[in-house]
Amino acid sequence: MKKMALASLVAVAMVGCGGSSGSGGSAADTKTGRLDGQVANISHSSKTLNVNGYALRSDGAPVMYRDGVELPFDQLVNGMRVQIDADNNQIETMKLDPSLTGMVSAINGDTFTVNGITMTFAGLTGINVGDWVMVTTYPLADGSVEVVAVQKVPALGFVEIEGPVSQLDTHTFKVGMVTVDYSNADVDDRDELGNGAWVEVYGAYNTDTKTLLATEVDVEDDHDYDDTEIEGVISWVNNSLTQIELNGRLRIEVNNNTEFDDGRREDLASGRWVEVEMVLRSGRLVATEIEFEDGGDSIKGKEFQAVGEAKYQDGVFTINDIEIELNGQTEFDDGLNHDNLDTSWVEVEGRYLKDASGTGRYVAIEIEREDRFDDDIELEGPVINGTIWGYEATDSSLIKYEGRWVDLDCDFNGTYLSRCDD
Structure with missing residues (x-):
């Protein structure tokens, strides 16, 4: 698996906003390594943007999606989630990681529907029924989902949704309220496909049967996050403060060697927006540094x-x-x-x-x-x-x-x- 999915589509109480980017490193900080977060302060003319607070330069690095699908830099907007490998703040690779991609089937004010999923976003100007869009969401600790970006894209010929598997049987499962028929799909890591597994599903959405006919199912792996700095919402903390869940998906260990910025270990709580630097050790993700990016007044789960x-x-x-x-x-x-x-x-x-x-x-x-x-x-x-x-x-x-x-x-x-x- 190459992509790193964060947002859960299992919840339904959705709210619109313009994004929740954290400050991360200062714009003057130098970054070499992997970043996973939201685009901020984008300048199409100078081909620069911020991710996790770092000011990065593109200088022609392609904006990749799936199977070699490439989008022009000027289609990036603030709030979209990307994974970037940077060398001294120079972007070497950049991949889009939307929460879902597909055709808009309905719009009513700030409410819109894609792939049978109805969401709310206060920035739908210029988007119409029939348009193809990439939607970026982040889960909140109470189980609701925040839409942070909706961007029009060319028709891609396939749709995508991602989230945790439920109600798995030999032919179908659910991602949120969407039924996925995977009977003819190419399933990556089939042995790992089970209820609770986080998947990215590609295929065609049938509006009549309200079923996504999958052609490919990618099961995510913690190895994808080794040596990565990622931002998101703490969705759960155990009582001993030795483990957190990030974005409803990643289980990350916290130990006595974990460093904390702008807070303490005792400040770990569901709903906090954080940036986490982590590595994979003995098959488990371990936080090396956690930086608090909010004032502690986030929605609690x-x-x-x-x-x-x-x-x-x-x-x-x-x-x-x-x-x-x-x-x-x-x-x-x-x-x-x-x-x-x-x-x-x-x-x-x-x-x-x-x-x-x-x-x-x-x-x-x-x-x-x-x-x-x-x-x-x-x-x-x-x-x-x-x-x-x-x-x-x-x-x-x-x-x-x-x-x-x-x-x-x-x-x-x-x-x-x-x-x-x-």
Whole structure:
């Protein structure tokens, strides 16, 4: 895999804006290496642009897309996502990485539809139904998606969408709400194709059946991000601050050697806009430096922590009859796996997301063993009808949290909670 996808199309609450570029390095800084981020401060006449805060020169480097498709430099606009290899601020290679490409099938004010996906963007002037466009999005921590660029391009003869796989069977899967028929597709890394895997799908979109007939499916690999500086939104942080998820896709380790700019390790939180320099070590991405690029007032996501006896039957995982989704990106620690998960006492961390219909779901990111006989318990999630994660309290300590999403420490006798406090 060559491209590095970031934006999730699984969410639906979309907002329009003009981009969220971070400052990164100063314009005077020298950069040699790989960058992944948004175009900013572009000058078509001088063929210069900024990515992650670095002022870069093009001097004729081609703007490449897929399979040798090349676009002129003057079709680049601020907000488009690119991957660049630079040498002393000189662009050597540049590749476009849109979130989706296709024909506009509907426009209503600031709302438009491409490949069956409806989005909102306040910059559609000059774009009409029937035009081909590249759309760049970034996911927000609450599961919604921010459209940061929509650029008209020539008809390409193929469409693209990207995002995590769900509902995989032998012939189809979904990316967000779009059904993909991959029965006749060339699948890269077929063994890695599974629910939760991040894919880029190319093919033709059938508006009648609302199905993307795939000709190629590329499954992404962490090796693509080795020695890369990338920008994006933290979508999840584990409780020990040793792991983050970036852009709803990349799982990145944080350790005592990770350096922090404009913030501290304790400032890691879902919703923060950051730039991360990372390397691949022992098959895992490790952050060497994290720079905070916002004021800490970004949209926050909903994270959860559940503790209890796991039930895993017929591929369905529950704790206290509350279903938690497992996928190919779920990490099992302490020797746990699908075969021994059932009846184990576990702690689960993850994200709460909503789909296009507004239906919410818990998605497990990390599962580890927990001591069944601890007399205290930490739970994060909603308090509903006097319970949190199916546990009732023997006192009134949950009452004041009714209807709220909270992170609580409680006493626990193995069945009931008491003395819950945030």
